[in-house]
Amino acid sequence: KANDKSNWIQIDxxxxxxxxxxxxxxxxxxxxxxxxxxxxxxxxYSMHGESEGRSVQPWKLIFKNQAWYLYGWCNKANEERFFKxxxxxxxxxLSKPVIKFCEQQxxxxxxxxxxQAFKLIDVVLEADAQFLPTxxxxxxxxxxxxxxxxxxxxxxxxxxxxxxxHTLLGFAD
Numbered sequence: 001k002a003n004d005k006s007n008w009i010q011i012d013x014x015x016x017x018x019x020x021x022x023x024x025x026x027x028x029x030x031x032x033x034x035x036x037x038x039x040x041x042x043x044x045y046s047m048h049g050e051s052e053g054r055s056v057q058p059w060k061l062i063f064k065n066q067a068w069y070l071y072g073w074c075n076k077a078n079e080e081r082f083f084k085x086x087x088x089x090x091x092x093x094l095s096k097p098v099i100k101f102c103e104q105q106x107x108x109x110x111x112x113x114x115x116q117a118f119k120l121i122d123v124v125l126e127a128d129a130q131f132l133p134t135x136x137x138x139x140x141x142x143x144x145x146x147x148x149x150x151x152x153x154x155x156x157x158x159x160x161x162x163x164x165x166h167t168l169l170g171f172a173d
Contacts, residue, residue: 118159
């Protein structure tokens with residue numbers, strides 16, 4: 001039907017690379033674990049590229065800023081945590097039941113970082129115009145100006161936290 005509005009959204013796990021099937025499989029396994037209220041274990045790569053084994057009591061799958069996350073109780077850290085699905089390897093569904101339950105079951109979940117007041121800093125980037133779309137995929141620019149010679153000057157406000165520096169340096173020069 002031309003007026004059928006039931007098909008207004010589509011979630012496609014397939015990125016522009018072959019990674020999509022892996023994320024879709026993780027998603028489906030984690031969904032099963034959440035619904036069955038069973039714990040999971042996996043190897044997880046930190047921001048520093050180090051892999052650690054984790055045992056988690058899964059609560060929710062959350063899509064945030066272009067990525068899927070598992071939200072649950074980390075048995076190793078003994079606190080609630082977010083785990084980016086792209087950084088997980090060797091996921092195993094355990095027969096151990098979930099014993100810690102999400103206290104915010106009916107409310108949207110916010111990362112602890114987001115609820116803390118971070119000092120915002122002004123960041124000015126100069127990049128070749130060809131890299132502007134990539135930067136805009138990652139960051140919300142406050143202003144974009146031509147700086148000559150095919151370059152753009154991008155101004156943003158960002159929280160003053162360590163991963164910002166690491167992320168920006170990933171775009172170097």
